[in-house]
Amino acid sequence: MKSDTKAKPTKTAKGEQTRALILSSALDLLGERGYEQTTMRAIAQKAGVSLGNAYHYFGSKEHMIQAFYQRTHEEHLAATVPVLEKETTLKARLLSVLRLKISTLEPYHEFAGVLFKTAADPHSPLNPFAHESAPTRRDSIKLFEDLVRDTKARIPADLREELPYLLWLYHMGIILFWIHDASAKHTRTYRLIDHTVDLLDKLISLASNPLMRPVRKRALKMVADLREVGLAEA
Amino acid sequence: MKSDTKAKPTKTAKGEQTRALILSSALDLLGERGYEQTTMRAIAQKAGVSLGNAYHYFGSKEHMIQAFYQRTHEEHLAATVPVLEKETTLKARLLSVLRLKISTLEPYHEFAGVLFKTAADPHSPLNPFAHESAPTRRDSIKLFEDLVRDTKARIPADLREELPYLLWLYHMGIILFWIHDASAKHTRTYRLIDHTVDLLDKLISLASNPLMRPVRKRALKMVADLREVGLAEA
DNA sequence: ACATTTTTCTGAACACGTTCAAAATAATAC
DNA sequence: GTATTATTTTGAACGTGTTCAGAAAAATGT
Numbered sequence: 289m290k291s292d293t294k295a296k297p298t299k300t301a302k303g304e305q306t307r308a309l310i311l312s313s314a315l316d317l318l319g320e321r322g323y324e325q326t327t328m329r330a331i332a333q334k335a336g337v338s339l340g341n342a343y344h345y346f347g348s349k350e351h352m353i354q355a356f357y358q359r360t361h362e363e364h365l366a367a368t369v370p371v372l373e374k375e376t377t378l379k380a381r382l383l384s385v386l387r388l389k390i391s392t393l394e395p396y397h398e399f400a401g402v403l404f405k406t407a408a409d410p411h412s413p414l415n416p417f418a419h420e421s422a423p424t425r426r427d428s429i430k431l432f433e434d435l436v437r438d439t440k441a442r443i444p445a446d447l448r449e450e451l452p453y454l455l456w457l458y459h460m461g462i463i464l465f466w467i468h469d470a471s472a473k474h475t476r477t478y479r480l481i482d483h484t485v486d487l488l489d490k491l492i493s494l495a496s497n498p499l500m501r502p503v504r505k506r507a508l509k510m511v512a513d514l515r516e517v518g519l520a521e522a
Numbered sequence: 523m524k525s526d527t528k529a530k531p532t533k534t535a536k537g538e539q540t541r542a543l544i545l546s547s548a549l550d551l552l553g554e555r556g557y558e559q560t561t562m563r564a565i566a567q568k569a570g571v572s573l574g575n576a577y578h579y580f581g582s583k584e585h586m587i588q589a590f591y592q593r594t595h596e597e598h599l600a601a602t603v604p605v606l607e608k609e610t611t612l613k614a615r616l617l618s619v620l621r622l623k624i625s626t627l628e629p630y631h632e633f634a635g636v637l638f639k640t641a642a643d644p645h646s647p648l649n650p651f652a653h654e655s656a657p658t659r660r661d662s663i664k665l666f667e668d669l670v671r672d673t674k675a676r677i678p679a680d681l682r683e684e685l686p687y688l689l690w691l692y693h694m695g696i697i698l699f700w701i702h703d704a705s706a707k708h709t710r711t712y713r714l715i716d717h718t719v720d721l722l723d724k725l726i727s728l729a730s731n732p733l734m735r736p737v738r739k740r741a742l743k744m745v746a747d748l749r750e751v752g753l754a755e756a
Numbered sequence: 757a758c759a760t761t762t763t764t765c766t767g768a769a770c771a772c773g774t775t776c777a778a779a780a781t782a783a784t785a786c
Numbered sequence: 787g788t789a790t791t792a793t794t795t796t797g798a799a800c801g802t803g804t805t806c807a808g809a810a811a812a813a814t815g816t
Contacts, residue, residue, distance in 0.1 A: 770805075
């Protein structure tokens with residue numbers, strides 16, 4: 289609920305150690321029991337510290353989730369490296385990267401909803417649309433920059449520039465779908481990925497057509513203009 | 523947190539009255555103080571009933587928000603009627619309807635985030651993607667059915683069929699943007715509407731081109747297939 | 757009119773996230 | 787080595803959403 293919990297720097301070796309202890313306890317419990325069932329008291333107890341101490345290092349329960357999300361992101365990133373080396377077409381890369389994302393997230397489907405739920409709240413520190421500074425978000429977009437950078441497809445420079453962000457946005461949509469996907473083994477989500485990647489590939493070709501230049505320019509200008517949703521300036 | 527709060531039918535005239543009393547108190551307080559600042563105890567007190575009694579009629583705090591959302595939806599619907607009578611083109615209608623939606627929601631921007639936050643949670647009873655039965659959602663889509671129905675544009679039948687749902691989805695996206703929009707008077711959101719409506723209009727024309735038939739068919743098939751995200755069957 | 761069942765309502769209790777003053781400990785200055 | 791300051795840690799407290807056993811009141815049956 290509180291938004292601006294001031295920085296909680298670890299000043300000392302002892303502190304670093306305690307922090308790590310609490311975090312690992314939290315990660316364990318969250319993975320085992322999910323979000324609601326994991327209480328701050330349980331985390332503190334498992335870590336062998338007092339409740340108040342847990343709050344000294346992590347401003348809120350939501351902050352623990354952030355760490356969790358960071359972990360899955362790193363996993364996904366690692367799994368992604370060989371793909372970008374092997375595949376060269378945008379379509380193939382996109383397909384693999386997205387499928388990998390979902391399978392990486394798979395173990396946490398049940399409480400991923402909570403993650404997204406808090407992330408969708410503008411007041412939440414986890415909100416991915418807030419502050420450019422949010423390192424998780426930049427990291428996440430960077431993946432799509434790598435994905436686009438040295439692909440062979442003929443894509444006009446203006447589109448190429450905005451494409452990573454647009455793909456990131458698209459990938460957020462996929463995740464949102466997956467969270468709500470109640471089908472067995474999430475086959476629906478994988479089907480959605482297959483179809484939309486195909487469609488997207490066609491759309492990009494289409495948008496790259498010189499005839500589309502004016503429309504494309506306008507659309508991209510809008511995207512650039514509206515990228516920083518959370519910023520106050522008009 | 524709890525998902526399936528069983529039906530809370532009002533069995534008696536007295537009950538109906540109490541329920542209305544509680545609801546109006548809740549609506550007042552929510553409007554005045556926002557979500558977090560409005561406690562269930564305050565609602566009960568303002569209504570002159572016990573805390574437990576409030577829970578007898580409304581399964582949770584979230585359920586109160588649902589009522590709130592319902593109210594704004596009805597407001598929007600009413601404001602929409604003259605527009606559909608005056609305007610005949612899809613583009614003009616869409617533009618007005620969306621702008622009206624935002625201005626109707628305007629007074630509640632601050633706690634609309636909370637609404638969306640809980641709505642994004644698959645476990646929440648407010649989740650708009652759950653159960654076909656959800657009447658609010660059907661109502662909401664119906665507006666776009668009316669919007670599309672007797673418009674003059676040449677739109678192929680297959681697209682015309684799915685268009686209401688697609689527009690509803692699009693409108694949800696606009697709202698999500700608006701929630702995160704920190705610009706003064708939400709000028710950014712209005713700009714987004716202007717631009718995307720324009721773009722959408724072009725896209726629909728494009729998709730209506732006979733040459734596009736195969737792609738369109740495939741895309742629409744996918745949409746139809748994946749519409750019921752929340753359903754369990756694959 | 758009375759008995760029974762159903763509905764409405766109460767107040768206390770629980771568990772949780774979060775806060776805070778202050779104690780314990782470590783780091784630093786002299 | 788002692789005093790001072792900074793950091794870490796504690797435990798109790800607060801306010802919250804929610805639950806529940808059962809009391810009060812209303813509806814229903816006979």
